[in-house]
Amino acid sequence: MPAFATYPSLAGRAVLVTGGASGIGAAIVRAFAAQGSKVGFIDFNKEASEGLVAELGGDVYAEICDLRDIEAARVAIGALTARTGAPTVLVNNAARDDRHRWQDVTPEYWDDRMALNLRHQFFCAQAVAPGMIEAGGGSIINMGSTSWWEGMGGMAAYTAAKAAVHGLTRSLARDLGPHRIRANTVIPGWVMTERQKELWVTPEAIEKHKARQCLPDLIEPVYLARMVLFLASDDSAMCTANNYMVEAGSI
Structure with a gap:
């Protein structure tokens, strides 16, 4: 593996990650733990969450929560804050890219996808912002x-929610910028998580996708984590309201 950067500003920093038990989220949790950060993460998968905490030890803590329940999310954030201190880094990672035919989408399904892929990002930011303001950024x-x-087709509710994330990011950057709180969007390409491998990775799909990329290698979760570390660190102090793509040049 390559030798990646160490960010002194992340040592001891309190970090909150949503959807941190598996996939990209777990890679992010591992990356912050390796930097010496105090990491709290939220996930609905109890077994995977406990396994990651046991693996990493130290200042890594989990709360089990369905982020569609905003009040439960607020309680979980409070419990993690009691153990790590008020987070000055929030990584809104939790989402599910379930496929669905446009003909089958009901109002109830649409609302559920918004709750699962978009709504909690705002309310988690709302919950941690006062602590960031008090900390000075x-x-x-x-x-x-x-x-x-x-x-992409076959996932209209998902793509709509993810497109809205960019508007949310820019609004948060404007509203919270006077308090030296930065907001950015990290945009993954096709990342080879276990979920992707189980559900959608085939030799044919891989070859078709690699033909779109400028780079020949597949994207592993660790590369998303490294971009997140940079944006969390003081090295990116003047980076806000922007998109940071980790997609190997596929767009």
Whole structure:
């Protein structure tokens, strides 16, 4: 593996990650733990969450919560804050890219996808912003998606939610910027998580996708985590309201 950067400003920093038990989220949690940060994460998968905490030890803590329940999310954030201190880094990672035919989408399904992929990003930011203001600054990192940039079909509710993340990021950057709180969007390409491998990765799909990329290698979760670390660190102190793509040049 390459030798990645160490950010002194992240040592001891309190970090909150949503959807941190698996996939990209787990890579982000591991990356912050390796920097010496105090990491709290929220996930609905109890077994995976406990396994990651046991693996990493130290200042890594989990709360089990369905982020569609905003009050439960607020309680979980409070419990993690009691253990790590008020987060000055928030990584809004939790989402599910379930496929769906446009003919089958009901109002109830649409609302559920918005709750699962968009709404909690705002309310988690709302919950941690006062602590960031008191601390004199912070970094909010929202996870977007290349799906809507590429004009993908078969997931209209998901792509709509992910497109809206960019508007949310820019509004948060404007509203919170006077407090030295930065907000940015990280945009993954097709990342080889276990979920992707189980559901959608085939030799044919891989070859077709690699033909779109400028780079020949597939994207592993660790590369998303490294971009998140940069945006969380003081090295990116003047970076806000922007998109940071990790998609190997596929767009």
